Structures are given as C-alpha cells and as structure tokens.
Amino acid sequence: MNEHLATTRAMADATVADAEQESREAAALVAALEERVRDGDDTVTPKEIATARELGHFAKLRADATARKAADAKRTARLAALTELRADIDAYTETTDTDQLIDNIFDALLAYTQHFTAHNERVNQWRTRMAELGVPKIMGPDLVSADDAHLGINGRELYAGRTVYNPVDHKGRLAYHLTELGTAMNIVAAHIGGPREEQALASARERTDRVKASARSGVRTMNGPIV
Template sequence: MTATPTTEQATTADGPDTAPAVAQAEQHAADAEQTLAAMEERVRDGDEDVTPAQLAEARELGRFARLRAEAARRKAERATAKAAEQERARLTAKAVALVDQEADPATVATAYEQARTALAALVAAVTAHDNALHQAAHLLRQADAPPIIRYVPVQRGEHTFQEAEHAPASRTAPTVEHGNSAALSLSTGRARNTIGTGPTLATLLDETAHQHGVAMPAGETAFTAAPIGEHAHRHADRVRRFLDTATAQTPETTK
C-alpha cells in the first residue's frame, strides 16, 4: 500500500520549496533600495558622476525588485494555501474512511445481541447449577447425610483438643452442610457450593473492564467504581436509541 504523503511531502512533490525564492527576491529588493540610497547620497555630497538617468534607472530597478518580491510572496501564499487545502482534503477523506470501515452501528448492534445471548446462557447455567446444589443438599439432609466438617479429639501433651477435619465422603456416602447452605461433598476434602448469578456477572464485567479498557464518558465515574444500576440509569436510553437505530438501518442507509 502506498503511504499518503504528508503536507511537507505533498508541497515538495508539487514543486520546489518557495521559501528560498521569496528570500532571494526580498534580498534583491533590499539591495536595489540600498543602491538607490547610496546614489542619492552621492548626489547630496556633490558627486557629479551620478546622472539623472542613472538615478531613474536605479529607482525603476528598485521598484521592479519590490514587485518581484511581492510576486514571490503571493506565489508562496498560494502554494501554502494549496498545500493546506490538500491536507484538509486528505484528513477529511481519512475521517470518512474510518467511519465507513470501522464505525458501523449495525456491527455494534449485532455484537450487543450476541453478548446478551451469551450472558443469558451464562446466567441460565449458573442458575441451573445453583438450583441443583440446593435441591441436592436438601435431599441429603433428608437422608441424614453427615456434615462436611467433623471434629475429632487430638491429644497435645496433657490437653485434648477438638480439631476440625473433612469427614470422609464419596458418591455413595456424601456429606452436606447443615442449615441453609447448599454446600455438599461427593469426595473427601472437595466441597461443592453455589456461585450465584450476581457474583458471576460482577466478576466477568470487572475482568472485561480491566482487560479491555472499558471507558466511561469524560468526567464520569470509572466503570468499576460505581454501581451498574447507576451507569445504566444514566446511559440506558441513549444506548437503546443507538441500538434501535442501528438495527433498523439497511445496508443502503449505512453507507
């Protein structure tokens, strides 16, 4: 792919740099003015070798040199204006290309729906997992399954202590946490417990925010520093309008 030239490169490609030409023309004009001033001073000093024709010629040369200097400046200004216009056109075209290629609202709307579907599946999986554990723990308590943790006497010197340990557990003789907990064990030392849809979603969003640089509008509280409900209350209407508009657009209207 050919790189787009910068303003400096574009100016050089269009023609030679006009700055030296302007400086040279201005120097010629200054030299002509100095020559005329010197001749006039010679006349004031009584030098009879300076003729009126020479003075007239020097004045005309000075005027011509000033005109050439003005012409060089105007040419430089036109070149600068042309280069600036070309740069504006280049930046405008680049901005439009970015919008066309990478700012497609329909793409965002599609990804949003895919993410919502995936999150719904995650919530459903966690809910099914937790419900199953709650029901299983209830059944095991009805079956008088022993608790996950038991206390055994341990002799240390002259004293006996009750020390907690995992009770033996297997798939045919599980253990269960008594009370309202859904914790249970099908293998000694390995407890199964609920995870919760809220903690799961919160952890997922926090990981996403840190790994992918989730940003809030300038001046607002960071995504992970305020309740999700607060962010949603502030932005849900705008996001919904964006998604509704993006979903309603056809390929022709997105061009």
C-alpha cells in the same frame, strides 16, 4: 505538521525572503546613487539613477509577485493537507464500529448469564439424582464415604470428593461483578497514556482477578486427602 506542507511553507518563505532582499538591494542602490549626487559626485548621471530606480521598481514588483505565488502555494499545500486529514477522519469514522463493540459486550454478558444458568441447572440435577440414590446429608466434605462414591449433600452444597459444588446467585452477583469491572475500567481510563498507566493497569487486573475468584465460587476444591 504534514511534511509536504512544512516543506512548501519553508520553500515559499525562502523564495519570498530572496525576492525581498533583491528588492531592498535595488532600493539601496538608488538611495546610494542619489546620496552620491548630494555629496557632489558628478559622475552619476540622471540615466543611471533612472535605470536604478526602474530596476528597483521592477524588483519590488517581482517581490510582490513572488509573495503572491508563495501565498498561493501555501494555501494549496494547506488545502491538500486538510483534505488528507479529512480523508483520515472519514476513514476512521467508517472503520470504527461502536455498535459491534456494544454487541460484543452484550454477547459476553449473555454468555455469562447462560453459563451460570447452565451451572445451576446441572448442580440441581445432580442434587436430585443424589437424593434419589440415597446419598446422605453430611456436614462437610471430610465426611464423604466410599460407600456413597464419596458423594454428599449439605443444603445447597454438593460434595464430590474434596470438590464442593453449589448454585450461584448470578443475578445478584452480576451486579457486583459489573460494578467491580466498571471500577477497574474507570481506573484504567483515568490514567491510560499517563505516567501512572502501569500502576492503574495492575490495580485493574487485581480487581478483575477478584471478580474471577468470585465467579469461580460455584466450584471449589478443599485441601486434604479423601478419607
């Protein structure tokens, strides 16, 4: 709760409680005086009772006035708190740009596609140059020769020493990667802010790491020395 609103409510309630207590005490005084008369106390005068009754009535009026002022103060403080809340909501709405977030996702996917398109073009250009220069077709990187600058061709794969290059089917792979990343985000969304948040993040990162490994498959280095 808004601190100012809570303070205002507490002070208003305390003021009303004090005024009501004063009114009750004044009414109790009248009742006590009247009871003394009933008990035969001749020292109590009509004027004393009338004065006490008037004071009691006045105390009741003051209590009513205090209650109304307290209610007004509470309403004013509540409206101020609501106005502050509304300003906070409006500010959040104004500064949250979901369109930009969507654009960022699109730009990232576009960069992803452009990356693999450029990779495939580069690998295909290398294959053409290798073929033009008579680089032999071999069965694996273990068979590259110093006479061919340790280059070799094996179908879609190209060898440069122990490194293997091949085109990537990024169109088909994009769907797989998006599915995996979407699943990772669903895992996080299901547990964010909960007791299993840390485990969910770890699971999502593992899935993301698998996507990274899959995306790197266009270039991989084999173990072992170059013969």
